[in-house]
Amino acid sequence: MLALTILGNNSALPAFGRNPTAQILQTQSEVYLIDCGEGTQLQMSKFKIKKSKIKHIFISHLHGDHYFGLIGLLTSMGLANRTEDVHLHGPSRLIEIINLQLEVANAHLPYKLYFHPLAEEGIIADTATITVESFKVKHRIECWGFIFREKKNKRSILPDRANAYGIPSAFYEQLQKGMDYQNAKGTIIPNAEVTIEAAAAKSYAYCADTIFDIELASKIQGVDLLYHETTYLHALEERAAARFHSTTKQAAEIAKAGNVKKLLIGHFSSKYETLEEFLTEATSVFENTDLALEGACYPL
């Protein structure tokens, strides 16, 4: 199970009550933060996300609307007496900014902050429940996308049946892996008799800020949920390209070419007060599209 909560869906200039980019991805046991625009810690509080549970933070690039809230979140974690490690993944110069801001305040974090600079495409985190891959996207400055892949889930044991067959709990881990059980009399109990298949492992791709780039489709091929920016409506295709951003239809083209199951669009320009047209345009190309709305949770 993965669940994505949107904390901010607007582009650089906050407008119409919409906030800069930040997203929370939750597994059953872990919480990941993806980008951290100004006010993220306030949005987390509003939408009941516990900052104490975040262990990994991923910053796509160093435009302010994607990280100006980070230093506030990190220092607030410290003020809340956090002692657990935080792993921060982002462009290499991010740590300079954080260190400078801590230095001038004569401040020290009471927890360990491990910084992992983004350098090459590939797996950058491997936790109990997921792996995270980074991939490059094309923007005005160095910018990264991330794919979060749930690890293959274990099979679920049916305890009543396993008991009835006299299978000892010491063998349960092997059952979860799909092995059959052979009892003392030599009888083989087929795994399928005492377990059921796990839910399929899910995947989420976050494309950050990017110009339309059809090569992205191969990088995010087949994910369950794709977030792709749509700063502008189709009519402003030229402006989008000039600013290294994308339009509704372009995001939908990537979703279609990438054979993803569902598309989520966001990073809306401050020039748009309402968002309905974003959905109309994107669904004209790729039907299973949703608007990224602040506070909404998208399970997958």
Place this chain on the structure above:
Amino acid sequence: MLALTILGNNSALPAFGRNPTAQILQTQSEVYLIDCGEGTQLQMSKFKIKKSKIKHIFISHLHGDHYFGLIGLLTSMGLANRTEDVHLHGPSRLIEIINLQLEVANAHLPYKLYFHPLAEEGIIADTATITVESFKVKHRIECWGFIFREKKNKRSILPDRANAYGIPSAFYEQLQKGMDYQNAKGTIIPNAEVTIEAAAAKSYAYCADTIFDIELASKIQGVDLLYHETTYLHALEERAAARFHSTTKQAAEIAKAGNVKKLLIGHFSSKYETLEEFLTEATSVFENTDLALEGACYPL
């Protein structure tokens, strides 16, 4: 006329919907920003303060809850195509942080940002309507307070009377300064016949974050409105001192010794959900006290 609007009244860790420190001081023609915690630009939008009108920004010290919102505000001013100068007053290393954040984003502000490092006590700004003085306060790191003094207002002309006496408009500026008028026949028209006294020039002192320091009373002597932090209630006097903060009763002692007309208290610790007791304790020492409440405007 001065009017103070509170955008944030909480101490470091945002809590109970309260935001970090930021205040707006308005004269009839100018808007000043005092400190700029995270989310200030969002609070400005909420309380209908136009960021385009701000020309001077004053940052008391480099603890994040007093400036983490600054870079977002400055870049948003740029995204809104501002061309008018901004004057920024703050501790000297503030500009390093701003420059680094602009550099990594490959960003350039479309307006001139003049940085005025705080170095000595005295007048740091002199505008059409006010002067601003800086003074040192005692905190864990370099920290400054500010006094905003309205310039002596001009006398108001009574146009009907001035006309009746045949005073030419070319003489109005001198009338405003209090001069009498002598007409062609040599008759003297006393100034008081054709003008009325202006409202008294007002003053506002902002004491930022400070330990209890009775010497402050002489620095802010007689101001119309004093803002003094009250991070803690009286019972936590020791903790306040250990952290270079003040309590309710200490702020009220400064107001009393400083012979100010009114006291405003804020920078409430995140440990307090409600604020009534802050007011009860402060008024027990200095009666004319108000809580600094977000969104509220205090005219003086």
